[in-house]
Amino acid sequence: MSVETVVPFVMVLIAALLPLSLLPVMIWAERKVSAFIQDRTGPNRAEILGIRLGGVIHAIADVVKLMSKEEMTPARVNRFYFVLGPFLALFVPLVSFAIIPLADSLNLGGTVIPLRAVTLNVGILFVLAVTSFHVYAVVFGAWASNNSFTLLGGLRSAAQMISYELGLGLSVVGTVMVAQSLDLGRIVEHQGGTLLGFLPAWNLFLQPLGFLIFLVCIFAETNRNPFDLTEGESEIVGYHLEYSSMKFAMFFMGEYIAIIGASAVTATLFFGGYQVPYLDTDFLRAHSTGVLRVMLVSMGAICFVLALLYRRYHRRLTALYHDRRRNEARMLGGMMLLMGLAAVVALLFVSPLPEAGGQVVVAAVQMTTLLVKILVVSFFFIWIRWTLPRFRYDQLMGLGWKVLIPLALLNIFLTGALLVFSGRT
Amino acid sequence: MESVLFWILSVVAVASAVLTVSRSNPLASALSLTVCLVAVAGLFATLSAHFLFIIQLLVYAGAVMVLVIYVIMLLNLKEREMKALGLSGPRVFVSSLVAVFVVALLARAQSGSGGFDPVSPVLDGSARRVAEIIFTSYVYPFEVVSILLLAAVVGVVVLGMKKF
Numbered sequence: 001m002s003v004e005t006v007v008p009f010v011m012v013l014i015a016a017l018l019p020l021s022l023l024p025v026m027i028w029a030e031r032k033v034s035a036f037i038q039d040r041t042g043p044n045r046a047e048i049l050g051i052r053l054g055g056v057i058h059a060i061a062d063v064v065k066l067m068s069k070e071e072m073t074p075a076r077v078n079r080f081y082f083v084l085g086p087f088l089a090l091f092v093p094l095v096s097f098a099i100i101p102l103a104d105s106l107n108l109g110g111t112v113i114p115l116r117a118v119t120l121n122v123g124i125l126f127v128l129a130v131t132s133f134h135v136y137a138v139v140f141g142a143w144a145s146n147n148s149f150t151l152l153g154g155l156r157s158a159a160q161m162i163s164y165e166l167g168l169g170l171s172v173v174g175t176v177m178v179a180q181s182l183d184l185g186r187i188v189e190h191q192g193g194t195l196l197g198f199l200p201a202w203n204l205f206l207q208p209l210g211f212l213i214f215l216v217c218i219f220a221e222t223n224r225n226p227f228d229l230t231e232g233e234s235e236i237v238g239y240h241l242e243y244s245s246m247k248f249a250m251f252f253m254g255e256y257i258a259i260i261g262a263s264a265v266t267a268t269l270f271f272g273g274y275q276v277p278y279l280d281t282d283f284l285r286a287h288s289t290g291v292l293r294v295m296l297v298s299m300g301a302i303c304f305v306l307a308l309l310y311r312r313y314h315r316r317l318t319a320l321y322h323d324r325r326r327n328e329a330r331m332l333g334g335m336m337l338l339m340g341l342a343a344v345v346a347l348l349f350v351s352p353l354p355e356a357g358g359q360v361v362v363a364a365v366q367m368t369t370l371l372v373k374i375l376v377v378s379f380f381f382i383w384i385r386w387t388l389p390r391f392r393y394d395q396l397m398g399l400g401w402k403v404l405i406p407l408a409l410l411n412i413f414l415t416g417a418l419l420v421f422s423g424r425t
Numbered sequence: 426m427e428s429v430l431f432w433i434l435s436v437v438a439v440a441s442a443v444l445t446v447s448r449s450n451p452l453a454s455a456l457s458l459t460v461c462l463v464a465v466a467g468l469f470a471t472l473s474a475h476f477l478f479i480i481q482l483l484v485y486a487g488a489v490m491v492l493v494i495y496v497i498m499l500l501n502l503k504e505r506e507m508k509a510l511g512l513s514g515p516r517v518f519v520s521s522l523v524a525v526f527v528v529a530l531l532a533r534a535q536s537g538s539g540g541f542d543p544v545s546p547v548l549d550g551s552a553r554r555v556a557e558i559i560f561t562s563y564v565y566p567f568e569v570v571s572i573l574l575l576a577a578v579v580g581v582v583v584l585g586m587k588k589f
Contacts, residue, residue, distance in 0.1 A: 081452070120475050120479070121475055121476075121551050121552070122475050122476050122478075122479045122551070122552055125476075125479040125480070125483060126479055128483055128487075129479055129482040129483040129486075129487055132482075132483060132486075132487030132488060132491070133482075133486070133487055135487075135491050136459075136491070136494075139491065139494055139495065139498065142498075143452070143498050151498065154498075155495065155498065155499070158491065158495060162488070162491060162492075165488075182552050
């Protein structure tokens with residue numbers, strides 16, 4: 001098996017597993033951030049052998065709860081469509097990750113290996129196509145429940161998603177015009193380097209208006225607050241009223257995977273994707289050994305600082321409690337110490353890397369950069385949810401059709417005019 | 426690889442097309458038609474017509490079919506009304522006649538251009554190439570279609586107004 005045949009399979013695996021592994025992190029972050037914003041402590045009780053990880057263990061407790069709940073199916077529903085809704089809700093957002101370039105292509109002795117699951121020269125349209133398929137989940141879930149309220153809720157959500165798809169599609173046109181390509185790989189490459197000497201050449205700075213429209217539309221498209229009319233339980237009934245147990249959980253997980261996917265697309269289109277600010281791929285590859293050293297040093301430093309903090313935490317816990325709550329600080333502190341020591345040992349054995357090894361190291365750095373950007377945008381999603389109130393339905397439609405679409409058209413015109421006058425067409 | 430994909434996608438496309446006309450539940454028909462459109466989009470992708478593949482997904486499967494399903498749901502058909510929509514003798518007869526005619530037509534067209542090969546040579550199906558063709562050779566048909574669409578948009582606005 002050569003590298004060219006193995007890498008695509010690995011990339012497909014990563015594209016499927018990355019959003020799934022970020023899912024518990026997102027649910028944890030949602031609860032902790034909401035708690036922080038509302039001046040609460042948030043979940044911190046669930047534990048395994050005294051280990052609570054600041055509430056992450058609650059994700060496991062949630063899964064156990066959802067799986068053991070009674071599953072209700074309303075009378076006289078068509079089982080096929082009833083199951084199809086949640087299945088699509090979970091599956092469709094997962095697909096959008098396949099198109100995201102996770103790092104710059106490897107170039108091993110002339111053979112170029114793209115580091116993404118699917119290489120399409122119309123990548124950006126793939127993202128839009130996948131979002132448009134998300135409507136089916138809502139529509140089938142709503143209709144199959146055999147309930148007038150869910151049907152109304154589903155029609156409302158579907159209308160919202162269809163309306164904001166237009167704004168979404170038009171807002172990315174400016175980005176495509178700047179990069180002169182529909183390929184996400186090209187769009188990310190175009191965002192390397194700097195603007196005016198000090199700003200990273202991200203589309204955020206080249207397309208501020210487009211970014212704003214895109215952001216609003218992607219919030220509406222993922223049914224997030226302030227556009228989460230689908231789940232406004234307190235005022236209006238949403239489309240997943242009749243779902244319980246794991247089927248409800250699939251809608252719930254699908255929503256978070258859609259947020260992670262949307263964050264990935266936003267990071268790729270407007271925050272430079274995998275590009276490390278100020279350091280382009282060629283520079284990183286030329287200094288790959290140094291990059292590896294810096295990575296190990298920073299990893300070791302973080303681990304040691306965390307180990308120190310856990311030591312202090314352990315002292316505090318020991319003074320307060322005499323039960324297994326002390327385990328957490330001890331175990332995690334020990335783990336951090338071991339990881340820090342491993343980093344130091346590895347640092348001692350770093351020798352100048354071969355060409356291929358250096359490229360793999362650079363790819364790892366770029367993937368980490370993308371991950372950080374995804375997490376930052378995801379945090380923004382959560383932040384907005386706990387800050388802004390909900391829109392009314394007519395306000396939502398008015399904003400989509402009467403404000404965002406004309407603004408997106410204006411953005412296309414302005415981008416075109418600027419490109420013509422700067423002589424870059 | 427491509428020929429395996431071709432056979433899988435073709436079988437799915439034909440089977441779902443048959444289901445589209447044979448189901449009495451309109452929602453099942455619409456869903457089958459969506460599957461059929463996605464399978465045909467997959468066939469475009471195996472022909473390396475990436476732009477056409479995405480547009481088929483985006484416009485037909487993603488937008489048009491959603492609208493169709495939306496309307497079907499709003500109609501709220503009763504079981505009794507659905508029964509009348511199923512297959513019946515005359516419908517089967519007429520549609521099979523048309524199907525036989527189309528297959529014969531395609532077979533005749535195919536016989537002129539050499540044998541049947543599921544794997545065609547790699548074409549340039551990028552958005553750039555499609556745009557070049559549309560905006561040079563086919564610019565007049567393109568403009569005519571634009572006027573048609575504009576007329577449809579104006580019609581929708583007029584119908585959507587509360588008072589004529």
